[in-house]
Amino acid sequence: MWKRTLLVMVVLVFAFPEVLLFAQEFIGIGLHGGLQNDTGNLSNQYRTIEYEPQNSALVGFSFKINMHFIFVRTGCDVAFVLNKSQIEDSTSQIESYSLRYVDVPGFVGFRFPLREVGEFYMGTGVVYYIGDVKYKLITSESSSETLAFARGWSFVTGIEFRIIPFARLYMEWQYHDSRSEAVINTEGNTYNDHHIDFSGHRIFLGAMYYII
Secondary structure, X not given: OHHHHHHHHHHHHHHOHHHHHOOOOEEEEEEEEEXXXXXXXXXXXXXXXXXXXXXXXXXXEEEEEEEOOEEEEEEEEEEEEEEOEEEOOOOOOEEEEEEEEEEEEEEEEEEEEEOOOEEEEEEEEEEEEEEEXXXXXXXXXXXXXXXXXXXXXXXXXXXXXXXXXXXXXEEEEEEEEEEEEEEEOOOOOOOOOEEEEOOEEEEEEEEEEEOO
């Protein structure tokens, strides 16, 4: 995936060399909100599971540096539970499941200025997670809670629309691939068998203000 993404970026740069003539240097701070479907990605561990997936609302900020046709970006996102996962069968031994988390992504990639409209951008990077999981096993009378930490890779692509000289609206899609070590025991064994999966697609809408 990394190699394919890099190849696409290189092809775009050589296919549209005129973008280099219109690139500028900015430092921007942004605020955004977004949504994630199937938070926790339970089907990744239980292929035949039937369940109602968790939906999450995300709120965060970003810090972006543009250097000609390259950008570097980081920030922080906080996920809130809109509805927790409800398991409809006993395949996983989990009855209910909800995941809250904080993530810190870091991206580097290419930007393609679109004259006076704004810019298109795409990049890859790494992401760090701290997650709080509340779950109830079928064999348990009460819910339990645990923390999970993870690191993974991420991909972002989006577009910015200029509304005034120093401010832009942006829309973007992110995909994260990240899983923790096994932290939950669902089998009644002496070892943990369930890891927390932060992987999934995210859609964001935000505003970016360029201070330089």
